[in-house]
Amino acid sequence: MTIGVALMVAVALGLVVVVAVLVSRSRHSTDGVDSFRRQIDALSPEARRPVIDQMYGTSGRNEPPTEPPTEQSGDTAPDTDDGGPHGP
């Protein structure tokens, strides 16, 4: 009787362990997919918009422009001296 109960408990425990292993394995196999998807979603333009908008205002993302590349300002200070107006 006692042996029968012990056997049943052992079988039940074994089943629990097997189920737990299977569940953890299946979860493990989708973990990579999920975290990669979450990462890509977090890098999407919609996710970045609030942070980027703080600096860009309402302008669009850095897509390839149709016009020629942006030129740097061509203004040159005529002279320089010690303690001039330029910051770091």
Next chain:
Amino acid sequence: MARDLAIDLGTANTLVYMKGRGIVLNEPSVIALNRQTGEVLATGREAWQMIGRTPGYIVAVRPLRGGAITDFEITERMIRLLLQRVGVSRFTRPKVVICVPSAITEVERRAVTDAARRAGAADANLIEQPMAAAIGADLPIDEPVGNMVIDVGGGTSETAVISLGGIVALEAVRVGSFDIDAAIQNYIRREHGIAVGERTAEEIKMAIGSAHPTPQESQAEVRGRDLMTGLPKTVILTPEEVRYAIDDVVSSIVASVIRCLSKAPPELSQDFLVRGMYLVGGGGLLRGLAERIELETEVPVRMSNVPLEAVVLGAGHVIEHYDALKGMFMGARR
């Protein structure tokens, strides 16, 4: 409870982004100390104004050189003071993401994270500057296309090819805009026999410095100390002279961009011809640099809309989506 922070710990400037608030601090990475007592006298802009103009007992230093911590203790004190200024105290310990050059060594990495933890951060993680720059420059790095970013900072220049949220190719050199300033200083000393300070060299670079001939160039009147007589002296410097003086540094930056291009897989290489490369960082503002890179690589080069803030904005985005993007931290996937 402190708000989490993203820090662009640059050789030239330190920027801090606070979660939910945006950029809350943008100051030169300079600290002024009393040489005798070791007491901190000023940090940031105030300390920057002291460079080269201090009495003997005060020293104004940049504790980072070439993107690396040269003085661990001073860096830690500087970070602590900067964090205090944005509201971090002993009782409010935020999570911190710090942008660092991708080429730093394991020892340097540990030095940065230790400095941040000792300065009050509960947890400190690092992210590569070019990756943060690409996020902050709003490049479509979530797509399977080649995005190339060139980050020319004060002490390092890094070029990275990024696709699907990861770095595909990377090239970094420990050369940046401070090396351009030093080259100008050395040239004036050698060719004109006068000594000029770090700040004057920087002003010359900003006034007439260029990596490629530009329209409407003008000369600069430079004042310094005559090395022979010790008296103040004025000389005229032309843009051609400055271009010649800084050519080695500029060539080194361009060569690293070319090396990175050659590492990129062919499928992504063709994207650069259409999309171009994006230039960020304070050094990227050097006149004619975009044209020079474009000329030598035959790939279009475009300036980011926010060249100085791109890195901290990218790190700021990571801190806003900490759980989803923690896989991007240095060491997370290695």
